[in-house]
Amino acid sequence: MHATFSRELPKADGPRCCVGSTELGRRLPRDRSVRPAPTAVMFRLIALSLLVGVALGKPQGDPCHPSPCGPYTTCSVGGNGAAVCRCLQGYFPQPNTIVGCSAQCVNAQDCAHDQQCKHGKCVNSCVDSPCGRGADCRAQSHRAVCSCPHGYVGDPLISCTPKPEERILQRIEVDPCTQRSACGVNAECRNVGGRPVCSCLPGHAGDPYSQCRRGECAGDDECPSNRACRNYRCVSPCDGSCGHNADCEVRSRVAICKCLSGYVGDPFTSCRRYNPNELCEPSPCGANTDCRVQNDRPICTCKPSFQGNPLSGCRHECESDYECAASQSCRDYRCQSTCSPGACGEGAICEAINHRASCKCPEHYLGNPSTRCYPECTQQSECPNHQACVNLRCVDPCAGVCGINADCRATNHKAICSCPKTMTGDPFVRCRPFEKVDLCQPNPCGTNARCTPGHDRSGKERPVCTCPPGFLGDPLHHCRQGECLTSEECPSNRACFENTCMNPCTRLHCGSNANCEVRNRVAVCSCPAGYSGDPLHNCYANPQRGSRYYKK
Structure with missing residues (x-):
């Protein structure tokens, strides 16, 4: 084959x-x-x-x-x-x-006359030994024909036994295969109904009744890979296998025939140009x-x-939307996503419903979802003055910003919190009813100033600001520590030293025998009467008349 x-x-x-x-x-x-x-x-x-x-x-x-x-x-x-x-x-x-x-095969007619169809394969009708014991089987017309051999009687489908008059003879019959001349050389003998049936030994060929000769091979596996065993000889499978204008190649001991390039046809019969x-x-x-x-x-x-x-044959993937999934539609004969790019406008949300794109703008967005959706705002200037741009929306900036009991006023896109006139406190936390102690809490006075609840000239309650002892200045703005900042703030016989008004002569050291006196807040050194010299260093007594040091 x-x-x-x-x-x-x-x-x-x-x-x-x-x-x-x-x-x-x-x-x-x-x-x-x-x-x-x-x-x-x-x-x-x-x-x-x-x-x-x-x-x-x-x-x-x-x-x-x-x-x-x-x-x-x-x-x-x-x-x-x-x-x-x-x-x-x-x-x-x-x-x-x-x-x-x-x-x-499908039925016996598909097989040779001595075969029958069994489980889709053609097998010899006698392969399953359908006949009885001692009976002969002959395959004929797709069925097994059973018969008792010569000298035997009985039902060939059940059992064949020797004829009564031949049983005694059978007892002394000799196995025909024991006779030396039963089969030829290299043949084996089988006793079939008292008759010798000869066949060549495996790997041998010839006339089993005269002589069988050993062949070159018994199967393909005994030949080289480019040879096959035919009639016990290793031959090329290509010998006589391919037709005219065909090449032959041996693969796994099988002849592979193919037409030459430019030829067509049955390579096992003949190839023609085309x-x-x-x-x-x-x-x-x-x-x-x-x-x-x-x-x-x-x-x-x-x-x-x-x-x-x-x-x-080939066909379109689809010709209508209903041949696609619900989230797809048929475009250019292919099932494609209904929400493919461009199905909805810029910034819009697309949802596929029954092969159609349903477009809508996101929450708090404006515009036409088929063309473009845009946020309500991206900066404060896009909102009214009393609103602020929060999360792309113009909203009231006062929502949830101020504390308990506080008032809120939206101005310039911002929330301004304040306590009502009759209340006080932190407007971002809580406002409470006003008390007298609240006049000074928080302290409305200047730095270092004291605040005490008091009244104005009309009798209305108000905070009173004063600088504490040792401090000077405007208590509404700033109190500074000490009596003075400059000497002009001290009496004429005093000068300002380290925020204290004191005698400037205590800070100035005059010369020996010199006197110090304050003139307009300034220490002045002078020699006393009868003395001369530099009062900052030394004053010395003037010489007496008649003295050797006296000069006129």
Whole structure:
């Protein structure tokens, strides 16, 4: 059996095919009794997958999603990135895995005359030994025919026993296989109903009744990887396997035939030259697809805005909103988000309801949600004078700002808190009824001044401010410590020293024998009568008349 790769599939108008619908044919003999073993089918599938690529319009995607394979198949990705279709165990291509796989048989008519259909496979009618003990089984017309051998009687479906007159003879019968001439050299003998049945030993071939000769091999695994065991000989699987204008390559001991470049046809029969354009004329692809020829193969892709399997047909993702989710709408034949950019105006909130965009401005925003939503304010100047811009809204600035019992007045976008005339306290905390002690709390007088509750000339209660002892100044503004700041604030015989009015002579040291006197708040040093000199340093007595120091 050979793996068949053909570029053409039979159609009503003649053989055509595409790469996406590659044929995995089975070159069976006319005798339907010959069926490929599952392992052979698997070899054909693996070999074919190395040659066939399917274009789904998604070069970077998984070629098995969606699966291009037919029923009763599995899809896997081959080493070259192409989809590889394999029949499930016990199934065979019909006629290829793209169309699908099916069981080897459905009824006995699908099998050879000596076989019957069992669990989808053709098996010898006698394989399950349906006959009775001692009976012979002959497969004929898809059924087992049971009969008692010569010299035996009974129901062949139950049991066959020797005829009574032959039982004595049977007791002395010799096993025919013990006779030296029963079988040939290298043959084995089986006693079947008293008759020798000969067959060649494993790995041997020939006439088992004369001589069997040992072969080069008994199975493919005894041959090199590029050879297969045929009639107990290791031969090239390519010998006589491929047709005219076809190349042959051995892979896993299986002949892989393919048409030469520029040729098309059944590589196991004959390949012919072709015009590359004819691979897409008529198109072998499904509906709504494009067909192009690449590397001598037709490549099928979905048309723009279409999707699906290009081998079976492509369709729009949607043609109406109701084919999409409730939050989507059908645009350009695709399901897209209803609230995509531009569905609503600038700054607006979009909500998808039944395939439609519902637009609204955020809370406290102004404007048309279909065009633009904007905040009520972003700066104080955008609000009236008696309001303030808070969190993009023009609101009363007095809300919750002032203390208990306090009054609030909004001015220039600000809250001004004050206690009522009959109350006092912190207007940002609490205002309470006015008491007499409150005249001086807080102290309304100047720095360092004392406050005492009193009355004005009209008898109205008011605070009275005075400077404490040792302080001078205006008690309404500032009281300074001491009697004076300058000497002008002291009597004429006193001068201001360290805020105290004192005799300036106590601060000035005159010379010896000198006197100090205060003149207009200034200390003056002078020598007393009868003395001369510098009063700041020394005064000395004048000399007496007649004295040696006296001068006239």
